[in-house]
Amino acid sequence: MRNRLPFGNHENSSHPNVTIVSKLNYKTKCPVTATLQLIGGRWKTIILYTLTHGTKRFGEIAVRIPEISRKVLTEQLKELESDGLIVREQFKEIPPRVEYSLTDLGKSLSPVIGELEKWGIENVLAD
Numbered sequence: 001m002r003n004r005l006p007f008g009n010h011e012n013s014s015h016p017n018v019t020i021v022s023k024l025n026y027k028t029k030c031p032v033t034a035t036l037q038l039i040g041g042r043w044k045t046i047i048l049y050t051l052t053h054g055t056k057r058f059g060e061i062a063v064r065i066p067e068i069s070r071k072v073l074t075e076q077l078k079e080l081e082s083d084g085l086i087v088r089e090q091f092k093e094i095p096p097r098v099e100y101s102l103t104d105l106g107k108s109l110s111p112v113i114g115e116l117e118k119w120g121i122e123n124v125l126a127d
Helices: 031-039 044-051 058-064 070-082 110-123
Strands: 086-091 097-102
Touching: 031 044, 044 058, 044 070, 044 086, 044 097, 044 110, 058 070, 058 097, 070 086
Parallel strands: none
Antiparallel strands: 086 097
16 A cells, blocks of 8 residues: 555656655645645735735735734744745844845746736635
8 A cells, every 4th residue: 555645745746846845844746735835824925915016124014914913924924034935134224124025936926926816806806
């Protein structure tokens, strides 16, 4: 009997280079699972969507996503930065100023996020 792959991973992915080690400590070759491990969860996609409209300061992101606590926003921003999707730029000013923007890798998700926006408008928010 073969071992089952966790969470719907596909052994015969058409993208053999898509293999990442997730926070769950398993590898996947499924491109959808690999992508969702990076941008999945309640807030990451919304944060990325906010940043597709340009560089934002922490407070600007927090205002655009009022349901997220500042602690969770900080954690999610750190994870997105660690995953190479956003860049954090800290300015040596008084008071301190920090800005977040998409990296090239993060910008490459913009068409995907745009399609999510379009689908939501047409299928979820439609009258």
